Amino acid sequence: MVKQITEDILNEVIVKRPADSYKGDFGRVLLIGGDKQYGGAITMAAQAAVSSGAGLVTVASDAVNRTALHSRVPEAMFVDWTDLDVLMEQIDKSDVVLMGSGMGLTDYAVSLVKRVLMQMNAKQVLVADGSALTIVANEHLSFPRDTYTVITPHQMEWARLSNIQLNYQDEIELNDVQRSMLNVDVLVLKQHHTMIYNNEGQQQIMVGGPYQSIGGMGDVLAGIVAAFVGQFKLSLSHTVQAAVYAHSALAEQMAGYNYVVRPSLLADGMANFMGRYQSNLD
Numbered sequence: 001m002v003k004q005i006t007e008d009i010l011n012e013v014i015v016k017r018p019a020d021s022y023k024g025d026f027g028r029v030l031l032i033g034g035d036k037q038y039g040g041a042i043t044m045a046a047q048a049a050v051s052s053g054a055g056l057v058t059v060a061s062d063a064v065n066r067t068a069l070h071s072r073v074p075e076a077m078f079v080d081w082t083d084l085d086v087l088m089e090q091i092d093k094s095d096v097v098l099m100g101s102g103m104g105l106t107d108y109a110v111s112l113v114k115r116v117l118m119q120m121n122a123k124q125v126l127v128a129d130g131s132a133l134t135i136v137a138n139e140h141l142s143f144p145r146d147t148y149t150v151i152t153p154h155q156m157e158w159a160r161l162s163n164i165q166l167n168y169q170d171e172i173e174l175n176d177v178q179r180s181m182l183n184v185d186v187l188v189l190k191q192h193h194t195m196i197y198n199n200e201g202q203q204q205i206m207v208g209g210p211y212q213s214i215g216g217m218g219d220v221l222a223g224i225v226a227a228f229v230g231q232f233k234l235s236l237s238h239t240v241q242a243a244v245y246a247h248s249a250l251a252e253q254m255a256g257y258n259y260v261v262r263p264s265l266l267a268d269g270m271a272n273f274m275g276r277y278q279s280n281l282d
């Protein structure tokens with residue numbers, strides 16, 4: 001039975017910050033993506049991660065994106081993704097690595113995806129989205145067995161990864177078998193009323209709508225997911241459920257007075273949205 005995710009997940013997962021906390025308590029998040037063509041995608045993911053409370057955000061991207069990224073998200077640190085020694089060091093230091101947003105499909109992007117998959121360890125969480133998923137599918141790569149892995153494909157990306165065509169993607173058992181064969185802990189299968197698959201079963205959001213059908217909306221979700229898993233200590237599956245719910249619930253609220261919801265505005269709205277749900281620790 002597919003469980004419907006309700007607003008309760010937000011009060012359960014989003015906790016009030018302890019008074020004596022510091023940035024290191026809320027996740028070191030590394031975002032790898034943004035080639036020459038798609039700098040906006042990684043910028044929006046970074047904006048979303050910062051606004052959703054990630055303690056420290058670093059972006060590894062094509063050098064051409066540095067100034068634009070900093071002008072929109074000065075809180076984020078920047079690494080030129082061709083500087084491999086620094087990049088590998090950053091991966092080792094991170095709690096969460098998001099890769100794929102606007103990464104593109106160049107040979108260099110392929111080589112980066114391979115390196116990241118090899119470098120991740122058992123204590124870290126990998127969030128893979130966008131181009132990284134297409135690369136894993138095209139190159140027949142595997143997700144690391146010992147790293148917690150969350151993937152956030154749209155339906156075409158899932159078709160490439162799983163070989164399940166779009167008209168069969170409502171077959172729950174089929175999707176779940178493929179998820180597990182791919183070494184994926186949490187599959188977020190994005191669609192109208194997105195579904196989440198994990199070892200605890202399947203969950204679905206009933207919020208959100210077509211005002212979200214706009215480029216960048218998935219990049220923002222990836223940044224929110226990375227920030228949530230970096231800072232909240234509940235199970236990975238609950239934390240991802242909260243991130244997915246928050247993304248579409250806020251979009252639904254913003255759509256009350258907008259025809260479409262701009263992903264960059266949604267990203268900026270997350271801090272205010274989360275502030276309304278934080279629950280007390282005691």
Ligand SMILES: NC(=O)C1=CN([C@@H]2O[C@H](COP(=O)(O)OP(=O)(O)OC[C@H]3O[C@@H](n4cnc5c(N)ncnc54)[C@H](O)[C@@H]3O)[C@@H](O)[C@H]2O)[C@@H](O)CC1
Nearest residue numbers: 038039040041100101102103104130131154155156215216
């Ligand atoms: N401002 C930016 O820089 C943006 C960059 N983006 C990046 O662009 C790269 C390519 O991603 P795309 O998703 O555009 O390209 P993809 O080639 O992965 O997917 C788009 C293709 O899938 C098809 N499709 C079928 N069903 C679909 C569904 N339910 N949802 C989405 N597509 C469906 C579309 O018709 C199209 O042919 C990613 O790395 C992504 O992060 C996009 O997020 C758009 C915005």
Ligand SMILES: Nc1ncnc2c1ncn2[C@@H]1O[C@H](COP(=O)(O)OP(=O)(O)O)[C@@H](O)[C@H]1O
Nearest residue numbers: 154190191192209210212213215216217218219
């Ligand atoms: N009609 C819709 N109803 C609900 N959610 C939608 C709809 N269209 C798109 N979305 C949501 O918007 C996001 C789109 O993600 P994606 O296709 O990866 O966008 P991009 O790669 O351009 O950022 C997903 O979270 C998806 O669930």
Ligand SMILES: [Mg+2]
Nearest residue numbers: 130154218219
């Ligand atoms: Mg996408």
